[in-house]
Amino acid sequence: MFSQQPAEFQLKETSPSLGGEKIVGGRRVAGEKAGAFDLVEKMEYLFVRVVKARELPAKDITGGLNPYVEVRNGNFKGTTKHFEKNHNPEWNHVFAIAKDRLQATSVEVMLKDKAFVADDLVGLVRFDLNEVPTRVPPDSPLAPEWYRLEDKKGEKVKGELMLAVWYGTQADEAFAYATHSDATPAVDAQILNSYVRAKVYHAPRLWYVRVNIIEAHEIFASNKSRIPEVLCKARIGSQMMKTKAIQSRMPIFQWNEEFMFVAAEPFEEQLVLSVEDRIGPSKEEVIAHVHIPLTSVDKRVDDRNIRPKWFNLKKPVVVDMDQLKEDKFSSKVHVRICLDGGYHVLDEATQYSSDLRPSAKPLWKPPIGVLELGILTADGLHPTKTREGKGACDSYCVAKYGHKWVRTRTVVDNLSPRFNEQYTWDVYDHATVLTVGVFDNCQLGEKSFSSNGNKDTKIGKVRIRLSTLETARIYTNSYPLLVLHNSGVKKMGELHLAIRFSVTSMLNTMYIYSKPLLPKMHYARPLTLLQQETLRHQAVQLVAARLGRMEPPLRKEVVEYMSDVQSHLWSMRRSRANIYRLMSVFSGLVAVGRWFGQPPHMNTKISNVEQVHPDELDEEFDVFPTSRSPETVVAIVAGFYVMRHPRLRRKMPSPFANFFRRLPARTDSLL
DSSP states (O other), rough: OOOOOGGSSSEOOOOOOOTTEEEEEEESOSSSOSOOSSSSSEEEEEEEEEEEESSSSOSSSBBBEEEEEEEEEEEEEEEEOSSSSSSOEEEEEEEEEEEGOOOOSSSEEEEEEEOSSEEEEEEEEEEEGGGGOOOOOOOOOOOOOEEEEETSSSSSEEEEEEEEEEEEEEEEEGGGTTEGGGGTTSSOOOHHHHHHEEEEEEOOEEEEEEEEEEEEESSOSSSSOOOOOEEEEEEEEEEEEEEOOOOOOSSSSEEEEEEEEEEEESSSSEEEEEEEEEEEEEEEEEEEEEEGGGGGGEEESSSSSOEEEEEEEEEEEEEESOOOEEEEEEEEEEEEEEEEESSOOOSOOOGGGOOOOOSSGGGOOOOOEEEEEEEEEESSSSEEEETTTTOOOEEEEEEEETTTTEEEETTTOOOOOOEEEEEEEEOSSSSEEEEEEEOOOOOOTSEEEEEETTTTTTEEEEEEGGSSSTTTOEEEEEEEEEETTTTTEEEEEEEEEEEEEEESSSHHHHGGGGGGGOOHHHHSSSSOOOHHHHHHHHHHHHHHHHHHTTSSOOOHHHHHTTTTTTTOOOOOOHHHHHHHHHHHHHHHHHHHHHHSSSSOOOOOHHHSSOOOOOOHHHTTOOOOSSSSSSOOOHHHHHHHHHTTOOGGGGOOOHHHHHHHHHHHGGGGGOO
């Protein structure tokens, strides 16, 4: 049922030169010695580090200079921020100019005075590129030195600049925080610092919070003329659950209902329990409430019982229009609360999970290997917006595995960007998936127009299941970036990646095949499917909120796309795809069914009499009961084992079932 897809949608194996060595068939061909960045193509840069200035001349008797530095080579121009009235400014700003984009034999570092109309030149330092030294890590950083300023005629003027200029590669420590030539001049300096540079993000560790609301005592509604209809609401941040409303003439209300929430370390939100009286349809009045810090909640890693606790409730009393006074009284609520560390909090689609470890660190096993990813290039990207009347794309990549997210630098206005950035992750379970996405950066100001507003546009993503990778082999492939639109599937370009998965012990890796896919608590106290999907949605929103607070922020639409937030939604297309998968699995049985449509006839090939073994004939013509010694009938025993009573079965799946569930499936190929 799975026909060959068009050639433009197929994976293409490539043979790039990584770390100075050619890669052919996943193996290195001898070349120059590879360094630490051996999964990317070497890119050479001219680095210019502007540290500070001193002894600058006074502008006039009324005030000082507003100094800034401009670095220029051919058409490239990069500037630092300017300081107001400062004769000894410090910038510590690094510029990285790609060597293949150098357009002159010298680089000029000019110190200028920021003015309202036209900026004035204070002085400059000129470097001959043939005299610039080369730095190769792990050499120590090049020491900056003071240079005397000159005018355009080469005569000395007052003032000095501390500078360092050298040739290096993307392995240089300055590469990550430098201003790159492929990001200017389309982007101003402030936006450049906030949204363009490469970053590594660590998502927060998530926990399930189990709240069992048992009962509340001494609950008195404000309206004494009616029987109160009381419920209890539990809220953590934007997550809110509530019990059913019950009526009672006594001030005691019992619910005994259990709810699950998601919380992230560090625990900033509090658990808020609010006892309320339903006074009308969709209208409740707060009787009393309590705030419980999650830092004070008990943690558990198994299914042991947690003792419930009584919490005093506080009753809000409105004194006047400007002030809300809280009055303590004897109302109490009886609840059982715990942080369940034995679960893995699902924040992505189960079949595409990149991490399966439980929340509690004491349950973590040592890593079994290392995953290395080289993000090389993207080719043939479709324009996603217009800039100055032409199609443009400001692309960057995001890779997610486990708690670690990485974001490459943004390459501005280039439909075939070269990233050549390398990242590493520890691997704890190889039945996991690495996800790499490509996006268009729409946060670069008003010089461009995107139909997607200010949201970053998705270009496509790639999934790689680690269990399909041969250990220590370097996979270099060009992956088509496919996106499904309402008009059909569309290829948005290709992403060139280099991947290597190395294991520390092959024996430990094979042993994991016999272990359950998820932690024990998922089998000892399983969550319902509705709970899993609800909690997964909350987990994704929580991760997106935390990553959105970092600088530069990893935007919500990026996190949701990488986490497959809509994978649980039903669609006719996905249903048909799954039906076709099942039909391909059972196609053999379908073929057997066709045999019944033919007239019966003796067939020696089907009967297997052409190459029959003498022992088989001896067994077939043996008398009943047998004249040979009796043997154990394995099939009957196996049948009794399979059909055994559920009480005789274990909660944990068998090693055979674990092995089967860890095998790769065609779901990895579904859009």
